[in-house]
Amino acid sequence: MTDIKNTRNTDNIHKLSKTPTGISGLDEITFGGLPTGRPTLICGTAGCGKTLFSLEFIVRGALEYNEPGVFMAFEEKAEELATNVASLGFDLRKLEEEKLLKLDYVHIDKSEIAETGDYNLDGLFIRLGYAIDSIGAKRVVLDTIENLFTGLTNQGILRAEIRRLFQFLKEKGVTAVITGERDGESLTRQGLEEYVSDCVILLDHRVIDQISTRRLRVVKYRGSLHGTNEYPFLIDDEGISVLPVTSLNLDKPVSSERISTGIPSLDAMLSKGGFYKGSSILVSGTAGTGKTSVAASFANSTCERNDKCLFFAFEESPQQIIRNMRSIGMDLQHHMDKGLLKFYAARPTLYGLEMHLVAIHKAIRKFKPNVVVLDPITNLITVGSVSEVKSMLVRLIDFFQAEQITVMFTALSLNNIVNEQTDEGVSSLVDAWILIRDIELNGERNRGLYIMKSRGMEHSNQVREFVIKEDGLDLVDVYLGPEGVLTGSARAEHILRQHTGSVLHNHALTRKDREILRKRAVLEAKIESLKSEFESAEEELNKVYVEDEIKKRIIDENRTQMTELRKGKTNNKKK
Numbered sequence: 001m002t003d004i005k006n007t008r009n010t011d012n013i014h015k016l017s018k019t020p021t022g023i024s025g026l027d028e029i030t031f032g033g034l035p036t037g038r039p040t041l042i043c044g045t046a047g048c049g050k051t052l053f054s055l056e057f058i059v060r061g062a063l064e065y066n067e068p069g070v071f072m073a074f075e076e077k078a079e080e081l082a083t084n085v086a087s088l089g090f091d092l093r094k095l096e097e098e099k100l101l102k103l104d105y106v107h108i109d110k111s112e113i114a115e116t117g118d119y120n121l122d123g124l125f126i127r128l129g130y131a132i133d134s135i136g137a138k139r140v141v142l143d144t145i146e147n148l149f150t151g152l153t154n155q156g157i158l159r160a161e162i163r164r165l166f167q168f169l170k171e172k173g174v175t176a177v178i179t180g181e182r183d184g185e186s187l188t189r190q191g192l193e194e195y196v197s198d199c200v201i202l203l204d205h206r207v208i209d210q211i212s213t214r215r216l217r218v219v220k221y222r223g224s225l226h227g228t229n230e231y232p233f234l235i236d237d238e239g240i241s242v243l244p245v246t247s248l249n250l251d252k253p254v255s256s257e258r259i260s261t262g263i264p265s266l267d268a269m270l271s272k273g274g275f276y277k278g279s280s281i282l283v284s285g286t287a288g289t290g291k292t293s294v295a296a297s298f299a300n301s302t303c304e305r306n307d308k309c310l311f312f313a314f315e316e317s318p319q320q321i322i323r324n325m326r327s328i329g330m331d332l333q334h335h336m337d338k339g340l341l342k343f344y345a346a347r348p349t350l351y352g353l354e355m356h357l358v359a360i361h362k363a364i365r366k367f368k369p370n371v372v373v374l375d376p377i378t379n380l381i382t383v384g385s386v387s388e389v390k391s392m393l394v395r396l397i398d399f400f401q402a403e404q405i406t407v408m409f410t411a412l413s414l415n416n417i418v419n420e421q422t423d424e425g426v427s428s429l430v431d432a433w434i435l436i437r438d439i440e441l442n443g444e445r446n447r448g449l450y451i452m453k454s455r456g457m458e459h460s461n462q463v464r465e466f467v468i469k470e471d472g473l474d475l476v477d478v479y480l481g482p483e484g485v486l487t488g489s490a491r492a493e494h495i496l497r498q499h500t501g502s503v504l505h506n507h508a509l510t511r512k513d514r515e516i517l518r519k520r521a522v523l524e525a526k527i528e529s530l531k532s533e534f535e536s537a538e539e540e541l542n543k544v545y546v547e548d549e550i551k552k553r554i555i556d557e558n559r560t561q562m563t564e565l566r567k568g569k570t571n572n573k574k575k
Helices: 050-064 078-086 092-097 110-116 122-135 145-149 155-172 264-269 291-304 318-326 332-337 353-367 377-383 386-403 417-427 488-574
Strands: 039-044 069-073 101-105 139-143 175-181 199-208 211-221 231-236 239-242 280-285 309-313 341-345 371-375 406-412 432-441 444-454 464-469 472-476
Touching: 039 050, 039 155, 050 069, 050 078, 050 092, 050 101, 050 139, 050 175, 050 239, 069 078, 069 122, 078 092, 078 101, 092 101, 101 122, 122 155, 139 155, 145 155, 145 175, 211 353, 231 353, 239 353, 264 472, 280 291, 280 386, 280 417, 291 309, 291 318, 291 332, 291 371, 291 406, 291 432, 291 472, 309 318, 309 353, 318 332, 318 341, 332 341, 341 353, 353 386, 377 386, 377 406, 386 406
Parallel strands: 039 175, 039 199, 069 101, 069 139, 139 175, 280 406, 280 432, 309 341, 309 371, 371 406
Antiparallel strands: 199 211, 211 231, 231 239, 432 444, 444 464, 464 472
16 A cells, blocks of 8 residues: 555645745745735725835836836826835836836726726726736736726626636736725725735724824735734835734844953953843933943944944934043944944834834844844833833844844833833843942932843842943942942042041051060160179179189198198108
8 A cells, every 4th residue: 555645745736936025024924925926905094005015016026026017007197106106216217118117097087987888897908918018017006996996886797897807917927916995894895806816915004192003914815824913014215114023933043152341340240251142131220320321332342343233212312322422432423434333313202113113123124233222212111001112122132132133222210110010021031131220328329230130141249339431431349338338429438537547547556666666675675784683693603603612622632632641641650
């Protein structure tokens, strides 16, 4: 019996062919682009970007993939379309001259449709077919389909002609984009286009708390997997940018390479001598504690290594930051002139959170930095809730980790419930957390810095005095006094007091040393005197001993002589 598994050859399975759109981020969501040779419906309300979307699809195809396209408009004339997209850098007239684009405006009048009775699209098919064949078009756009059936009330004819239109496009083998107006709960006014289309993309433009946000969702895609979430997209001077990142798996690459914080004394507090490359760092503190200065020092150190840094400023203008940092010995303008540092400055209220996410994503993709700074992230709370800001930061951190970009966030501490929630939410996400706090003592305010956490490395648990000087930032070694850590004038006063006490103590010791020397001299003099008396007494005593010895010797000698004399006399008498 033949093994069923062996009869399957996955290489021979026909996969759906896709046409890349060239629209930033969209091809990632659709895993390759729109279905080749099939119609795609782009629907949404007025002002959501349908015409721009379809135009960019045509232009990107012509410029980037050498695929000629036909743009058939039923609302705007060719001159109006060319003018509208000129601000995006699209030169439609030049593309027409190069036979890469065919613009065709079809005027449709309601009264004409009402008078003809029977209605069909044969004339349109002939006109569209000629336009496709004249330039060998691979892409076609019909904008918008509702105008084809304006005033037509016969639903049977309407449905039949819509089916004929879609079938005609498939037979021509073109990748078609058809735009349609959304009507209530239905994706289109007729309600049929969404069913006969092989791919349906919904564009949405909503306003929440007076802040507009554009979002895109792939409603259906026959024969292909696709992203199903809502994706924010941005329309700017470069066209449409879609942010495909919503949620990433925890399988990011990691690096053991270390990068300096820009503050040598802070590097010394980390056992590895800096942060890991690709890590995320949070610097939080109250207003005026120097968070931006720490972030700028980090950026400055990055540029001095000839790496690129992208600085997102949500509170101060680039000119303000450059001027302020110059006062502490950092010339950020020099790095900007070399192309190593770039600022992106915008008020949080300019966009919604999703739009900021798209703008950040796009700027990073374009500049390709090694380090990113966001200063401060707490300002984003003005355009979203705490949970929304946390969700945005999760997506950002995931993106940074995937790209191996080191990011530093700054956050303002306000000592309130909202801030506590923000700190707790953000601090659990980041790899390192540096906290700068106020230390008030002796009627003055100083700064204290300590490392709350640093994943993957040992770090100092001490509170260091954080000093901002003309020549840069520094951390002063811990100085303990009777009442704990001393900073500022309290430190200077205690050091002076200790110095004064040391001088007085040394003076007292010197005075006592002199007194001891004098007493020693007197004592030694007395010892010498007593020694002389002792030697005199000893000499007198020795004199007596000597005289007695002499006397005794003489007596002994005399006795001996007397004995000898007596013996001599006795001998004479015997004779």
